Structure formats: C-alpha cells, structure tokens
Amino acid sequence: MISIICGTNRGQSVSKQLAIYYQNSLQEAGANSYIIDLKELPKDFLNVALYDNAGKSERFNILKKKINDSHKMVFIVPEYNGSFPGVLKTFIDALDYPDSLKNKKCALLSLSSGTQGGALALSHLTDILHHCGMSVLANKPKLAKIESNFKDGQFTNDLYVTLLKEQIDGFLDF
Amino acid sequence: MISIICGTNRGQSVSKQLAIYYQNSLQEAGANSYIIDLKELPKDFLNVALYDNAGKSERFNILKKKINDSHKMVFIVPEYNGSFPGVLKTFIDALDYPDSLKNKKCALLSLSSGTQGGALALSHLTDILHHCGMSVLANKPKLAKIESNFKDGQFTNDLYVTLLKEQIDGFLDF
Amino acid sequence: MISIICGTNRGQSVSKQLAIYYQNSLQEAGANSYIIDLKELPKDFLNVALYDNAGKSERFNILKKKINDSHKMVFIVPEYNGSFPGVLKTFIDALDYPDSLKNKKCALLSLSSGTQGGALALSHLTDILHHCGMSVLANKPKLAKIESNFKDGQFTNDLYVTLLKEQIDGFLDF
Amino acid sequence: MISIICGTNRGQSVSKQLAIYYQNSLQEAGANSYIIDLKELPKDFLNVALYDNAGKSERFNILKKKINDSHKMVFIVPEYNGSFPGVLKTFIDALDYPDSLKNKKCALLSLSSGTQGGALALSHLTDILHHCGMSVLANKPKLAKIESNFKDGQFTNDLYVTLLKEQIDGFLDF
Numbered sequence: 001m002i003s004i005i006c007g008t009n010r011g012q013s014v015s016k017q018l019a020i021y022y023q024n025s026l027q028e029a030g031a032n033s034y035i036i037d038l039k040e041l042p043k044d045f046l047n048v049a050l051y052d053n054a055g056k057s058e059r060f061n062i063l064k065k066k067i068n069d070s071h072k073m074v075f076i077v078p079e080y081n082g083s084f085p086g087v088l089k090t091f092i093d094a095l096d097y098p099d100s101l102k103n104k105k106c107a108l109l110s111l112s113s114g115t116q117g118g119a120l121a122l123s124h125l126t127d128i129l130h131h132c133g134m135s136v137l138a139n140k141p142k143l144a145k146i147e148s149n150f151k152d153g154q155f156t157n158d159l160y161v162t163l164l165k166e167q168i169d170g171f172l173d174f
Numbered sequence: 175m176i177s178i179i180c181g182t183n184r185g186q187s188v189s190k191q192l193a194i195y196y197q198n199s200l201q202e203a204g205a206n207s208y209i210i211d212l213k214e215l216p217k218d219f220l221n222v223a224l225y226d227n228a229g230k231s232e233r234f235n236i237l238k239k240k241i242n243d244s245h246k247m248v249f250i251v252p253e254y255n256g257s258f259p260g261v262l263k264t265f266i267d268a269l270d271y272p273d274s275l276k277n278k279k280c281a282l283l284s285l286s287s288g289t290q291g292g293a294l295a296l297s298h299l300t301d302i303l304h305h306c307g308m309s310v311l312a313n314k315p316k317l318a319k320i321e322s323n324f325k326d327g328q329f330t331n332d333l334y335v336t337l338l339k340e341q342i343d344g345f346l347d348f
Numbered sequence: 349m350i351s352i353i354c355g356t357n358r359g360q361s362v363s364k365q366l367a368i369y370y371q372n373s374l375q376e377a378g379a380n381s382y383i384i385d386l387k388e389l390p391k392d393f394l395n396v397a398l399y400d401n402a403g404k405s406e407r408f409n410i411l412k413k414k415i416n417d418s419h420k421m422v423f424i425v426p427e428y429n430g431s432f433p434g435v436l437k438t439f440i441d442a443l444d445y446p447d448s449l450k451n452k453k454c455a456l457l458s459l460s461s462g463t464q465g466g467a468l469a470l471s472h473l474t475d476i477l478h479h480c481g482m483s484v485l486a487n488k489p490k491l492a493k494i495e496s497n498f499k500d501g502q503f504t505n506d507l508y509v510t511l512l513k514e515q516i517d518g519f520l521d522f
Numbered sequence: 523m524i525s526i527i528c529g530t531n532r533g534q535s536v537s538k539q540l541a542i543y544y545q546n547s548l549q550e551a552g553a554n555s556y557i558i559d560l561k562e563l564p565k566d567f568l569n570v571a572l573y574d575n576a577g578k579s580e581r582f583n584i585l586k587k588k589i590n591d592s593h594k595m596v597f598i599v600p601e602y603n604g605s606f607p608g609v610l611k612t613f614i615d616a617l618d619y620p621d622s623l624k625n626k627k628c629a630l631l632s633l634s635s636g637t638q639g640g641a642l643a644l645s646h647l648t649d650i651l652h653h654c655g656m657s658v659l660a661n662k663p664k665l666a667k668i669e670s671n672f673k674d675g676q677f678t679n680d681l682y683v684t685l686l687k688e689q690i691d692g693f694l695d696f
Contacts, residue, residue: 010225044217046261051184081271082305083298086264087220093260115492119467120305123649124257124298130648130660131256131294135696138652144463174657289666293641297475304474304486309522312478318637348483358573392565394609399532429619430653431646434612435568441608468653472605472646479604479642 002026002033003070007077007088009038014111014146015076017153022074022109025168033074036066038087049094064095072105072171073134077121079112084121092128102133107171108140109164111150117142139170176200176207177244181251181262183212188285188320189250191327196248196283199342207248210240212261223268238269246279246345247308251295253286258295266302276307281345282314283338285324291316313344350374350381351418355425355436357386362459362494363424365501370422370457373516381422384414386435397442412443420453420519421482425469427460432469440476450481455519456488457512459498465490487518524548524555525592529599529610531560536633536668537598539675544596544631547690555596558588560609571616586617594627594693595656599643601634606643614650624655629693630662631686633672639664659696661689 004026006019019035026033042048042059049060067073077084095101108125110118122140129136141163143149149157155164178200180193193209200207216222216233223234241247251258269275282299284292296314303310315337317323323331329338352374354367367383374381390396390407397408415421425432443449456473458466470488477484489511491497497505503512526548528541541557548555564570564581571582589595599606617623630647632640644662651658663685665671671679677686 009220041220043221045220046183046215046264047217080267081263082302083263086260086262086267088260089255089257089263090220090260093254097255115463115465116467116490117464119464120301120471123468123471123645124301126648126652127294127298127645128256130658130662133660135657135660136652138655138657140652142464289637290639290641290664291637293638294645297471297642297645300474300478301471304484304488307486309483309486310478312481312483314478316638357568389568391569394531394563394567394612395565428615429611430650431611434608434610434615436608437603437605437611438568438608441602445603468649472649475642475646476604 001070002031002072002074003066004033004035004074004076005088006035006037006039007075008080008085009041009087011039013078014150015078018109018111018150019076021153022076022164025164029168029172031172034066036063038091041087041091045094046090050090054094060094064100067095067100074107074109074171075125077108077110077118077125079110079114079116079118079121082120083124084118089128092132098133101129105135105137105174107137107167107174109143109167110140111143111146113145113147115144117144135174137167137171137174139167141167175244176205176246176248177240178207178209178248178250179262180209180211180213181249182254182259183215183261185213187252188324189252192283192285192324193250195327196250196338199338203342203346205346208240210237212265215261215265219268220264224264228268234268238274241269241274248281248283248345249299251282251284251292251299253284253288253290253292253295256294257298263302266306272307275303279309279311279348281311281341281348283317283341284314285317285320287319287321289318291318309348311341311345311348313341315341349418350379350420350422351414352381352383352422352424353436354383354385354387355423356428356433357389357435359387361426362498363426366457366459366498367424369501370424370512373512377516377520379520382414384411386439389435389439393442394438398438402442408442412448415443415448422455422457422519423473425456425458425466425473427458427462427464427466427469430468431472437476440480446481449477453483453485453522455485455515455522457491457515458488459491459494461493461495463492465492483522485515485519485522487515489515523592524553524594524596525588526555526557526596526598527610528557528559528561529597530602530607531563531609533561535600536672537600540631540633540672541598543675544598544686547686551690551694553694556588558585560613563609563613567616568612572612576616582616586622589617589622596629596631596693597647599630599632599640599647601632601636601638601640601643604642605646606640611650614654620655623651627657627659627696629659629689629696631665631689632662633665633668635667635669637666639666657696659689659693661692663689
C-alpha cells in the first residue's frame with residue numbers, strides 16, 4: 001500500500017488538494033493509496049508523542065501505524081521559509097527510528113507560491129530520508145507558482161500534468 | 175541583546191545545558207543574553223500559532239517578542255534524524271516573516287550523540303536563515319559525541335572549549 | 349578592492365556578460381572592482397596548480413593573487429547539472445587554504461537557462477565558502493530563464509534589475 | 523558492469539587505494555567492476571572536453587564510454603573544502619546529459635582526514651546525481667579520520683569494514 005503524506009497541517013491547503021489529485025492519478029494507474037494529512041495530528045502533538053512520550057499518543061499512533069504499514073510513500077511538500085514545513089520534520093522525528101522508514105521507497109513533490117518551486121525543501125528532505133534509510137526517487141517535480149497553475153483540483157498547466165505522470169510512472173517501477 | 179535559542183523542546187536536554195554554558199561564556203565576554211527554550215512553547219503550539227492563527231497565542235507571542243527584540247541570535251542545534259529538530263523549524267515558521275529575522279545576525283552551534291556532529295543540520299538551517307534574510311556566522315562548530323565530551327555543564331574536551339571561544343569572539347565582532 | 353568571479357570557463361558565457369554588468373553597477377555605486385574570468389585558467393590547470401603542484405603555475409598564481417588581494421568577492425554562478433560548474437570548485441580547491449578566503453566577505457548570484465534559477469548551486473557554494481571561513485551575504489538572487497531576461501548586456505526584466513540593485517546595496521554595507 | 527569512480531585526480535590518493543579495496547570486496551561478493559581514476563583525465567581536460575568541445579577529446583571519450591557502458595557506479599569521494607573535489611563535478615559536467623547517468627544506480631562513499639567524514643560532500647553530490655536522474659543508495663558511509671583507520675590498503679577499524687560490507691550488500695540488491 002502507498003501512503004501519500006500531505007506535508008503541512010495548514011487548513012484548506014493546496015497540498016491537500018494535490019494529495020487528492022495524486023491519489024486519483026495513482027488509482028488510474030492501478031495503484032491503491034491512502035492520504036495521511038498532517039492536519040490530523042493531535043493538537044498537543046509536540047508534547048505527547050515525542051522523546052519520553054514516544055508511543056503514548058493514541059491519536060498519533062494511528063497515523064504512525066499507517067506509515068509503518070506502507071512500503072512506498074509520496075511526500076507532498078509545500079515550501080515554507082526556504083525549506084519544508086517544520087511540522088513535517090516533527091512528524092518524522094516522532095516516527096519509529098529506523099523501522100518506520102528504513103528500506104522503504106518514496107517519491108517527493110514540492111510546490112511553492114513563489115518562483116523557486118521548493119528545490120531546497122526537497123534537498124533537505126532527501127538528506128533526512130536517506131539518513132533514515134529510505135530510497136528516494138530521483139525524479140522530484142518542483143511546482144512553482146502553484147496558485148496560477150492548479151485550480152479547483154486540476155492543473156491548468158500541461159507541463160505539470162506531464163511531470164506528475166512521469167513521476168508516477170517512475171515511482172510504480174521503483 | 176543576544177538571544178540564545180535552545181533548538182529542541184525535549185526535557186532535560188543537553189542543548190539546554192549548552193545554552194546555559196553559552197550564556198555564561200557570553201557574560202564573561204561582557205555580553206548580556208537571554209535563553210529562549212523551545213520547551214516553553216505552548217502545548218497546542220501547532221494549532222494556535224501558525225497560518226490563520228498567527229499572532230493569536232499569547233504564550234507564543236511572549237517568545238516571539240523576545241526574538242523580535244533581539245538583533246543577534248545563537249542557535250543551539252541538536253542533530254535529529256540527519257537534520258535539526260522539526261520543532262525548531264516550526265518555531266521559525268511561526269515567527270513574523272520577514273521582520274523577526276531579516277537583517278539580523280546569528281551564530282549556529284550543533285551537537286550530536288553520534289560521530290557526525292550535525293553538519294547537515296547546520297547546512298539546512300543556514301539555507302533557511304539566509305532565505306529569511308539573516309546573516310550567518312561562517313564559523314559553525316559541530317560538536318560530535320557530545321555525551322562523552324560535555325558533563326555536568328562543562329566540557330571535558332579542550333578542543334570544544336576552544337571552538338566555542340573562537341566562535342564567541344567572532345560573533346561579538348560580527 | 350572587490351573581485352567579481354565569473355564562475356565558468358565556457359567561452360561567450362552569459363555569466364561573463366553579467367560580470368560586466370555587475371562591474372558597471374558597482375562603478376555607478378562608487379565601488380571599484382576587477383573581473384576574474386575562469387576562462388583565463390591555464391589549459392593544464394588540473395595538472396599544474398593543485399596538490400603537490402600548488403603554487404607552481406605562474407599563470408594561475410596571477411589569478412590567485414587577485415583573489416588574495418581582494419577582501420570582498422562576487423561570485424557569478426551559472427547552474428550546471430543541478431549545482432555550480434566543477435571548474436569553479438576546482439578553482440577554489442587550488443587557492444591557499446585558508447588565507448585566500450578566510451575572514452573575507454562575498455555575495456552570490458546565480459543564473460540558469462531553466463526555471464529553477466540555481467538555488468541548489470548557491471546552497472552548495474555557501475556550504476563551501478562558510479567552510480573556508482568566508483561571510484556570505486544572505487541576499488542571493490537566483491535569475492531563472494536568463495536568456496529570456498537578459499539580452500545584449502541589459503536586463504529586459506525590471507524585477508532582475510531591482511534584485512541586483514538590492515544585492516549591491518546590501519553588499520556595499522556588508 | 524559496475525564502475526568505481528575514484529573522485530580525485532590527486533596522485534597517490536587514499537581514494538584510489540579505497541577504490542581498489544572496494545573492487546576487491548565486490549569481487550569477493552561475485553561482482554565484476556572496473557576503476558575509473560580521474561587521474562587519467564587528459565591534462566588539458568578543461569579546454570578540450572567541455573561545452574563547444576564536448577566529445578572532441580579522444581582520451582576523455584575513452585573514460586566517458588566506460589561510464590556510458592556501466593549501469594551501476596560507486597563514487598569514492600574525498601572531502602575537499604567542505605564538499606567533494608571540483609574535478610569530480612567537472613568530470614560530470616563533461617558527460618553526456620542525460621544519457622551517461624539517467625536511470626542508472628549508484629552508491630556513494632566519502633572519506634576525510636578530519637572528523638567530519640564528508641557528509642556535506644555526499645549531500646551535494648546526491649543533489650547533482652538526482653538532478654541527472656540517477657538513483658542513489660540511501661546508505662552512504664562517511665569515513666572520518668581516514669589516515670588513522672586505513673593503512674596499506676586495509677582498514678584498521680572494524681566498524682569501517684562493517685559499514686562497507688553493509689553498503690556493498692545493499693548496493694548489489696539495489
């Protein structure tokens with residue numbers, strides 16, 4: 001089973017819409033997946049799921065089990081402050097090291113309101129996932145100016161449709 | 175005024191002890207500072223201080239004001255999963271962009287239980303702070319095997335004492 | 349004196365044209381500079397200026413002396429293969445460590461034919477220059493699609509003019 | 523066929539000795555390989571094999587053909603100035619883009635005289651190889667203080683033997 005991680009806990013995020021788009025695209029390619037939305041993290045996540053409290057939050061454990069049960073993951077990553085959201089790294093920090101991620105495979109996709117597209121976000125995240133023993137697909141689309149190119153759940157830019165299709169094809173063979 | 179950010183919210187952290195050591199060293203060099211400990215973040219930080227809720231958490235606003243009022247900052251950064259703690263990036267994500275950090279100066283110091291010392295953590299953090307318009311001191315000590323080299327609030331390794339002293343000298347001239 | 353390093357040895361490079369533009373802009377702001385063009389490296393540079401041969405190439409020594417005599421540097425960096433040109437790193441590898449760069453200041457500017465603009469190139473270069481003890485200006489313009497936005501030595505995109513002007517203002521105060 | 527790239531053109535390099543060690547270890551595991559030593563690059567490499575001269579150097583073309591004919595590669599990477607040697611990036615810049623590297627697989631190994639081990643070198647190189655479409659094995663050993671731990675072609679540190687063995691096992695399954 002593939003899990004799609006929506007990399008922010010912001011409400012009404014474009015990342016969540018992209019996660020749904022990605023799930024539909026995977027479905028069309030014959031692959032089942034579920035979405036893990038960081039918005040579902042417990043409100044007191046920082047205090048109940050990390051360090052000495054690892055494993056103690058039932059609500060977080062439900063999300064963690066989904067990660068632990070999947071062998072392929074897609075990370076949908078918005079650019080925040082020149083990297084990926086802190087909440088995504090906090091989520092990774094709360095997983096089981098190394099079992100949650102080691103020897104698994106992932107694909108990364110970034111989006112930004114601005115023109116950069118999130119190259120640094122994906123570079124940082126690659127370092128971290130490699131550290132955790134996860135294989136990262138080389139093809140990592142970086143979708144700049146996302147608000148102008150993705151509306152009502154669909155791309156208005158054919159290039160972005162192609163980039164995602166190529167990534168999905170590569171990921172299913174990965 | 176210099177602020178020293180303890181880059182984790184873990185209880186009883188070595189980072190906090192290092193922050194105190196750093197504060198004392200700055201004091202000996204004639205510079206006042208205060209410590210901002212991420213452990214003081216409100217429990218529901220992820221849900222009350224970011225995005226649409228920016229500015230709404232009084233408890234976070236107290237910490238943010240300390241950042242906004244300081245023009246030089248020291249980041250004490252433990253290595254978690256091949257980078258810095260997610261909570262530190264979440265803290266940065268919740269600050270005022272760009273006013274909290276822009277045109278200010280900082281020094282970075284990393285520590286790790288393992289042998290790597292946190293080079294990637296400081297590289298990622300530098301990218302982010304540069305993005306936010308902050309000058310980063312080039313001299314960034316990376317303190318590997320910290321548990322073997324720092325005990326009861328003091329270094330047992332003279333090299334580390336020297337590295338910090340050199341950083342502090344450079345930072346006060348920066 | 350400021351040196352402007354044209355970060356490729358490719359003939360007829362846009363980087364060289366940008367270096368000239370930058371030099372003129374500095375002149376207008378009242379600052380003198382000279383251009384160090386990596387095209388001037390000796391043909392057998394790899395074999396006569398590095399490692400056991402350090403210091404033995406008179407032609408390279410002329411370029412190195414220019415670096416050693418300048419206290420501020422501007423790096424004009426084209427994106428090659430997701431980073432900066434190998435020849436630029438080889439040039440840095442052949443300098444005097446740490447005297448050529450330590451305790452000096454620099455500004456970085458990247459350009460790319462594609463849409464990414466060179467964010468990773470500047471991140472990698474920042475890591476290296478920090479390692480060498482050099483202060484790096486936080487403001488690092490990334491000029492994507494350069495061929496469409498810079499023609500006959502002038503920008504056709506006002507945003508890029510503004511970005512460079514802001515960088516130069518910041519650099520002269522740095 | 524696996525190619526092992528000795529990532530420096532320095533004479534008498536430890537990297538070359540490690541490449542030979544790696545080749546022997548692959549042989550013991552039943553895999554054939556050849557070593558591509560950057561020392562074999564033509565003296566005027568910078569001027570005869572790049573940009574408008576791409577493909578014109580017969581001596582370089584011999585090395586390039588070896589890369590083009592191999593589908594798995596090992597990069598032995600010494601740390602120079604906080605990253606990998608410039609000559610290695612120049613070598614990559616002279617390959618056929620994207621055919622030389624795209625859809626191939628590699629393993630990275632770094633070494634340093636100092637205590638850092640080359641984490642940043644491998645992070646930068648990973649960014650570049652991913653850009654070129656190459657899959658990078660997550661397991662990337664970083665061999666610090668190499669002169670104290672590798673003598674006369676053999677490791678004196680059992681940990682390093684284990685790290686390489688684990689990498690080779692993973693690479694042959696990759």
